[in-house]
Amino acid sequence: MKAFEWASPTSVAEAVNQLRPNGQLADMDDAPRPLAGGQDLLTTMKDYITRPTRVVNIKSIKGLDRIEGDAGKGLRIGALVTLTQIEENPIVRRSFPALAEAALAVATPQIRNLGTVGGNLCQRPRCWYFRVEEVHCLKKGGDHCYAASGENKYNAIFGGGPSYIVHPSDLAPVLVALGASVRAVGPGGERTISLDKFFTLPSEGNVRRENVLKDDEIITEIQVPASPLAARSTYLKFKERSSLDFALSSVAAAIELGANNTVKQARIVLGGVAPVPWRVEEAEKFLIGKRLDEATLAAVANRALRGATPLAKNAYKVPLTKTLVRRALAKVGGTTTITQPA
């Protein structure tokens, strides 16, 4: 780990100020970084993937660790709220079940006790080539995505190129499905960013970043609107190792049922398969007006995976993700008993 300055601001404005680098940086990943739970940041620092000249401890800022609101008003979740707080919150569990399930699906109890919502959304990718110190890949300023033609078992089947990472967050697919936004504060003031505009594909944004947040901006709050979809929502995550793993594939699904148990509206967002949470709108539209019977579930799963372009070693993600789509929708529709993929 490279030596760094330590700052412990007590206000958001002060924190933003301290995120501004002193002078010219040798590389963008030398920029000062905010530290909340530190569960991802420290691992990237230890492997020299990030080398912040200053670490800005934002845990000392008061008031960012609360969950407010309810099913009627929507939720306001402070950026420093831990995954454990989400998982244990009775309102989240009852009225936004997918969010509680996603928080519980993350890592281990120890990591959930420290990891925060803001950190979960901003964590860096897990691609082996990105994480191994010796490899200077595209996302670290190199000129080659080694995963494209290398060991790409865990990489993207949608939205890849020129980088083929997948976004590692479990909360992100759920929050996108529920129409959430983040509030971010930077030197120019505050802005609210809808989460479906927050994450960026490597082909459309800076290939070295996964979202639109600037280096001197911090997330202060996540806003989840009241929604007729939230109550019937779920998150199914498939892990190779149940005790501790990132998603090989995951699905956030939310539906509103209308007359005769037909679908009034639906949200289906895939995780672990693309550089961003991957919403499949065509599959969502297909469900409208239909009952969630076996034939419909199979058809919507096929539609959700339409256009997938697997790499040499990740074609298995197609049948796997189809299964998760079917099971997630069957669960929210109340028509199945198999609800846990792993």
Add this chain to the structure above:
Amino acid sequence: MRAPGHPQASFAIECLLDELASALKMDPLELRKKNLKDKVYHSQLDRGAREIGWGRRSATPGSAVGPLKRGIGCSVGTWGGGGNKACEVDVKISRDGAVTVAVGTQDLGTGTRTYTRAIVAEELGLGLNDVQEKIGNSKLGAANPSGGSTTAASLAPAVKDAAFNARQAMIEKTLPLLGAVKPEEITFANKRITGGGKTLTWKQACAALPAAGITAHGEWKAALSGTGVHGAAFAEVEVDVETGHVRPIKIVQVQDVGLPLNRLALESQINGGIIQSLGMGLWEGRVMDAKLGVQLNPNFNDYKIPGCLEIPEIRVFIDDTDTREQVIGVGEAAIIPALGAVANAVYNASGVPVRELPITPDKILMGLMSAGGRS
């Protein structure tokens, strides 16, 4: 690194046997028994089959109804082990009754301290708290390096020899204090030395020692060390054929061990071997990039060892039909058979024979797709 080369070879042989059994439409257990000359394997396979409930096993791989399919598999292992002449051990008895045993080896977590102390305590009729072991320093005496499961089989006979010699020296020194008795009729039990109608407490006996006490030396005795163990493992798993997820349900291992020195520690050691074997079977794999020559998963986040949720019910049976009074190290024997049993259980459940470790969901799903056109 535990039995390097053995579990890998066992996996390959045992998986091919089950594929062969399937092609021959034979029970894999019967196929093994027809080809294993050593009857120890037969009794261990029969015992394991009873414990896992082999009769519940479906004869046709992948034939269960629904996406969650149970399967049962078996496998055998073999290991040499044994000791060699390397250890020199000293047992010292002081006039105040203190007993120390000095050995130059170390405890890897395999219970070396415990059995070193216990062997001396047993020989002298003392309790475990009456003996103090000195360990982990080369100056304490010559010793073998720990490797190849040779520590216990090399050290324990030398400890036994030193303890026996210490006992003989005690007999010599205490004979005048006892009545008319032949040396071989003197007993050491319950912290007392008894013979010729008289009983001395340990303290009384030690008080009669010369000022320097007694130091007895011991060396490895070939007759106290053995070699060659078997082992049979059985596994039951549940495979979700729509995701490729494997859930281990139960693993049984029947293991002969020579003379067990500490049954509790031994069962724990075999538990550990089974868990590592399971890890090797289902999750652990060293991923190298062929062009860069770099290991891509060089840490315990990306190199996946099993956690609490991966561990099934485990039943270990020490095969007590093995009556050899010879010590054999079992550290490495313990890891060998379980992964073949797990692999064969996955095959039995899913119908997919995966020939490459670890058996991960991608391989099972791709195997199912190429077998049945499932998508």
